[in-house]
Amino acid sequence: MAAYVATSAEAYERSMGRWSRKLADAVLDALALPRGAAVLDAGCGTGALAEAIAARDPAARITGIDLSEPFLAEARRRVPVATFRAGDVTALEFPAATYDVALSHLVLQFVPDRAAAVAEMARVVKPGGLVAAAMWDFTGGFPFLRAFADSIAATEPDGEAFRARYWSDPVGTPGRLSALLAGTGLNDVAERDIAIRQEFSSFADWWGPWAEGGQGIAGAYVATLPVERAPRVEALARRAYLAGAPDGPRSFVAVARLATGRTGA
Template identity: 80%
Template sequence: MVAYVATSAEAYERSMGRWSARLAEAMLDVLALPAGAAVLDAGCGTGALSAAISRRDGAARITGVDLSEAFLASARARVPAGRFMVGDVTRLDLPDDAFDAALSLLVLQFVPDRAAAVAELARVVKPGGLVAAAMWDFTGGFAFLRAFVDTVAATEPEGEAFRARYWSDPIGTPGRLSALLRDAGLREVAERDVVIRQDFADFADWWGPWAQGGQGIAGAFVATLPPDRLPRIEALCRRAYCAGAADGPRSFVAVARLATGRRQA
């Protein structure tokens, strides 16, 4: 079964990182972190959220944790003042009560034990500290990727299982993230949509990062396919992207669900 691949920061930026950066800004607009806060970026990836925090507040004390050393190298380059380390968000090698805020951007969909991850975020924040998690609404709000996954589910032997793996358990649908935060004992739990636009110059801009980079879930799926099937799949995906119109720019709405809560004081 295809899994999430995180081995090339450059390829990831072309496929998903550019949208993570846009969502990070929208997420911070909602959170309004205090000046000089100690912030954990749990599952920091290539550093999109850490970089956005640093741009807004040069005094913020940022710690990032991720499983991918390749992604961490990118995060360190983007935020030289930050502290970035290899680690598992379900077993953080960090002390209790260490942060003003613990944030998770686009991570929990891919964590096997989500409850453990949220419990760790709650553990490492100070009493009264903020915990926030955002995840794409794969089912109802991620049109650019749904166009791809529905195409391969209808045409490829492996496609239905691939779609089911991520779309049958949509942690970004309303109510799911907030339930995790409540179960972790957080208070003042709230949830809302955060919306961005994903703008593509043409079909090549949409398809190319998956076909050439092999990152994330879509790129990893494409990379496992036999080469002789790729031209047909590309042609079908082109039809899905163009939707009867000429190739050219497209702008898709992407919806993420953001849940926030505070540790008991």
């Protein structure tokens, strides 16, 4: 079974990037970063969070790291004022106390060693600096993707394994992110919900980015389907999206958890 796929920035933007960007503004509203801060965007993807930071504060000194070279190339194109480089969030190649702020935007669900990633973020932040992480609440707050996962879990031979891979250990569930931050010794740890609306014009708008682009977790699953099963899975997905109504616009609420903490003085 394919894991998370991050090979096409264009396809990612259609499937998840548009929602990452929308959430980035809401996250920054909640964080109120200091002006001119040195900011690490740990797992920057195509630059959604970095772009939002730069738009609000041209004086911010932003460094983004990611494992995907195609995503980094798109981030550099979108945010030329920032610095982007390949890197592993669990083994940051920066000295201790380099940054004022370290942020993780919709990444930790897909990091094998989440505690190591948060510990590294804390290590590179100056004393009293901010560490924050946001992640979609897959279990209770992500219905646009849960509808797909539940449909294939009920019918497809590998559907339950797909759902279990991401829903059995959801780091965006309330309490999980704050526990990760507290476990690294961060102070003043707090956690809250951040909600956005995901607007789709039609089933094709919802399904197409997964079927055509093969990015993320749903796209990776669809892209590896045997040819004889693909039409059945698409039909199941269509039924989930339509829910007995005619095709057309749908609006889903997407909820992310945001946890924050401060390094010791």
